[in-house]
Amino acid sequence: MCGACGDRTPADWxxxxxxxxxxxxxxxxxxLALAARPGLRVAARPGGWLVTGPTGAATACPTLTALVAALRRGSGPALPELPVARGSGALSVPAPDGRRGVRLxxxxxxxxxxxxxxxxxxxDAEALAALGALAEPPGSLRHYLAGISGVTAPWGGSPRPVPGFDAPERASDLVVWAEWARQSGAFDADPFAATCPLDGTTRLDLEIRAGYVVRAVRLLRLPQSCARPAFLGGGLDGCRPSDAILRAI
Known part of the structure; x- marks a missing residue:
């Protein structure tokens, strides 16, 4: 199923x-920065966001997927440029849950x-179905994608590195852009992966394949004395995958 379908499940990744x-x-x-529309307002509220257009018409958005979908419907750019230099603000650091990584x-x-x-x-068709199972409840409540191999379709390849998201205040820009691009269909064929600090000790590890958010987990920084190289199970930048913190859709 393509990313352009928007909010496909009751869960918001x-x-x-x-x-x-x-x-x-x-x-x-x-x-708001991605939408780049004069007269548009986006206000945070306890239940999510309220989007108000130039004419005064308002749309309540309870989830990030709904927020991005509302902005895209309002003649937003098909695929905004990657906002690597922007710093809109830091995000919450969720508590860990009990999900486990699987290799497909x-x-x-x-x-x-x-x-x-x-x-x-x-x-490949069975692999795509497996991604869907990982990305939607109940599978998304138990697992996330830790690795993939043997798939010949483009979405099974290695994602291109996405540099630049190197500070907690840039995490919001990464997350909104990734969801915008996902809904536009940009990741239906080309896989996407990026990491970004959430605070001084944790990072968000995000991966999207075939339009599905298949991994959104926390990486914990390890002291140099206990960091392990990748071939021994170490993670990115001297980190290791820790407990999953988000539900993939």
């Missing part, structure tokens, strides 16, 4: 990131039985 009023205000500022592998002679953290499928 970014909800734990805007638990506080400051985070909602930061996302409002990031969304496409192989012609896949066996029916596999460890819980290893999912094997026979075809």
């Amino acid at each position: 970014a909800r734990p990131l805007y638990a506080g009023p400051g985070a909602r205000s930061a996302l409002a500022a990031a969304a 592998r496409a192989v012609a002679d896949a066996q029916a039985a596999a460890p819980e953290d290893r999912w094997t499928v026979r075809t």
